[in-house]
Amino acid sequence: AQKITQTQPGMFVQEKEAVTLDCTYDTSDQSYGLFWYKQPSSGEMIFLIYQGSYDEQNATEGRYSLNFQKARKSANLVISASQLGDSAMYFCAMRDGNRDDKIIFGKGTRLHILP
Amino acid sequence: GAGVSQSPRYKVTKRGQDVALRCDPISGHVSLYWYRQALGQGPEFLTYFNYEAQQDKSGLPNDRFSAERPEGSISTLTIQRTEQRDSAMYRCASSLGGGAPDTQYFGPGTRLTVL
Numbered sequence: 001a002q003k004i005t006q007t008q009p010g011m012f013v014q015e016k017e018a019v020t021l022d023c024t025y026d027t028s029d030q031s032y033g034l035f036w037y038k039q040p041s042s043g044e045m046i047f048l049i050y051q052g053s054y055d056e057q058n059a060t061e062g063r064y065s066l067n068f069q070k071a072r073k074s075a076n077l078v079i080s081a082s083q084l085g086d087s088a089m090y091f092c093a094m095r096d097g098n099r100d101d102k103i104i105f106g107k108g109t110r111l112h113i114l115p
Numbered sequence: 116g117a118g119v120s121q122s123p124r125y126k127v128t129k130r131g132q133d134v135a136l137r138c139d140p141i142s143g144h145v146s147l148y149w150y151r152q153a154l155g156q157g158p159e160f161l162t163y164f165n166y167e168a169q170q171d172k173s174g175l176p177n178d179r180f181s182a183e184r185p186e187g188s189i190s191t192l193t194i195q196r197t198e199q200r201d202s203a204m205y206r207c208a209s210s211l212g213g214g215a216p217d218t219q220y221f222g223p224g225t226r227l228t229v230l
Contacts, residue, residue: 105158
């Protein structure tokens with residue numbers, strides 16, 4: 001069965017520093033997709049970045065990049081030059097690439113950016 | 116509309132009452148998903164539709180939960196004879212459907228409280 005593991009319940013980072021949020025996954029499928037979502041205190045779920053299992057390059061979206069290490073089944077999110085507005089809950093998620101259905105979410109990491 | 120909308124945003128009901136939660140997906144999105152999110156946890160899949168067809172309802176907890184999308188657009192999640200354990204945030208998401216990444220975009224959610 002598919003599984004997402006986020007081992008950091010909470011993190012405190014100084015503003016302007018880079019931060020890495022850990023995510024490991026487990027699947028027997030060869031084709032799958034990995035996502036990161038941000039959930040600020042307002043409660044909305046904001047899509048940040050996507051990585052396909054066959055993508056050779058790590059995905060990047062502005063200050064967000066996904067450090068994809070397929071052999072280690074790792075999909076860490078890197079936020080460069082952190083800002084106070086980055087304080088939020090971050091969820092790593094995965095979907096079987098052969099099916100257009102559910103996304104499996106991890107338990108999340110709560111990130112606090114300190115001024 | 117510009118994004119996924121859900122109504123009501125908040126619902127307080129007494130145990131034993133039925134509730135209906137509504138989701139209006141992004142215009143043109145084929146796929147629609149329902150998730151439930153407990154406090155401090157990631158969303159958990161309930162069910163999803165392609166157009167009006169319910170493709171997977173494996174995440175519905177029991178037969179008190181049902182969903183429909185009769186015209187392939189707006190969807191309703193119904194919970195009959197509510198129980199206190201049904202209290203949670205219920206989230207709807209939609210996607211274009213077909214082909215990676217097929218990113219799911221989430222609505223603001225309905226916070227259900229069963230007294």
